[in-house]
Amino acid sequence: MSDTNVHDSVSTFAKSARSHDKCIVAVVGLGFVGCANSVAIARSLNNVVIGLDRDNNSGQQKIDDINSGVFPISSSDTFLLEEFQAVYSAGSLLASSDPSVLYHADVVVIDINLDADREEFILHNKLEVDINIFGEAMGTIGTHISPNALVVIETTVPPGTMENIVEPVLNDAFSKRGITVPPKLVHCYERVMPGENYLESIVSAGRVYSTSSDSDSEAFVSFLSSFTDTTLHPPVELSSWTASEMGKVMENTFRAANIALIEEWTVFAEAAGVNLHEVIAAIRQRPTHRNIMAPGLGVGGYCLPKDPLLASWASSNFFGLERMKWAENAVRTNEQMPVHAFELINEMSNRSPENRVGIVGISYLANVGDLRNSSSLYLMDLLRDHKYDVTWYDPYILESEAPVNRTSSFEVLTSVSDILVFSTPHRVFFKSEMIDQWSAYLESGGLVLDCWGSLHGALPKSFRFLDRIKVLGNGQNSGNE
């Protein structure tokens, strides 16, 4: 569809929604969160959704996909894909790159990205956050929305952004348009969990939010109730926007720091001849310690590697405090985890790049096809930099999405690898026919590095005592359980 056609379609779409007394919701940013959120909102018979993304190649691709009935993001959630088809067929979801369509919306949900430069941080210890780009996006929103629209910021932002950027920018845009009422602003963060229950994680996660007035709060909860079960999961209202913004980055910093803590203990346990997995299982018996993390290959995805940096940036840029050492250390430490795996591979191969390494799973998370900040990619880079011959297999990742040397099956991977690295614990890798293939590979003399400990436990007992399988975090070298 041409831009003019899309614009006309949106006007007809909005007129029809109005005549049926539906709430028109604009979702700005059709990425991992915005696409799924659009489906969640449009499923409700009360709502229709206009999705908005940027007028560039990747934005336009997502818009074209949505408008032609293709879900633009790779997802293993079949329920989400079915529900997308249902809202598409019902004509409840349309996408555009033209911000003037925002004027139709009763509610505008912001799901755009706000990035921190991890490379600058890791390499040069500098904190750089795209706050100006985010501010410009808010300016565009303020130029086009209806003065009565409820604006819901779901983007994860540095605490203080609502007060220092969003509100002043929208006020300014409103005053340029001669609008005298203040913008209706809500901060409410997303807790979506990519994977097989992605849509469910949106509609059934309890929300935390804050608004500037009681009437906005009522309007927001009523909107939320149209597509989430607010009776079963009542939203929690905090007393300020900054508190709600802080809630999000603190949740993720807590998790990143919990993971980072284990890095140190992994190295300690390996040197001390201790199986850290067994220690952690014992510690988890205490109700207060159930969420202690286990050793692994590291942290990936979009949020955990950046959200602690957003917090630290806000601390120094909005509040004149020192940068946050714990938050930053969590990111830095997690970044080191693939390096530790690389060192173990070096030991297993007697530091000989003659050994061919097969990576089993390259997605950052089990059972999803998402490569963002994946530790496996980082590990593959390290190995290639040291001249290892690296191949990989991941049923969730298409050849076009990832670097060279994909193999078409696990069987092929075993035939071209001297060492297999179990790097993403996708459920399919534990199927009985796969366990047979792992066993056959070990029987034929192959070496395995199990980065999560879970493969080791799934193998027949006789294999668990082989010295050809090394478990990250197990200093007993897998010899004993």
Ligand SMILES: NC(=O)c1ccc[n+]([C@@H]2O[C@H](COP(=O)([O-])OP(=O)(O)OC[C@H]3O[C@@H](n4cnc5c(N)ncnc54)[C@H](O)[C@@H]3O)[C@@H](O)[C@H]2O)c1
């Ligand atoms: N991915 C997750 O699992 C997750 C979970 C919870 C919260 N979040 C937060 O949600 C937000 C969005 O994350 P995401 O994973 O969807 O990011 P993403 O990068 O996948 O998507 C962002 C989308 O916004 C679009 N966009 C950027 N600027 C825009 C503009 N000015 N106008 C219109 N569209 C614009 C981009 O083109 C892109 O399609 C982030 O703040 C993230 O931290 C993400």
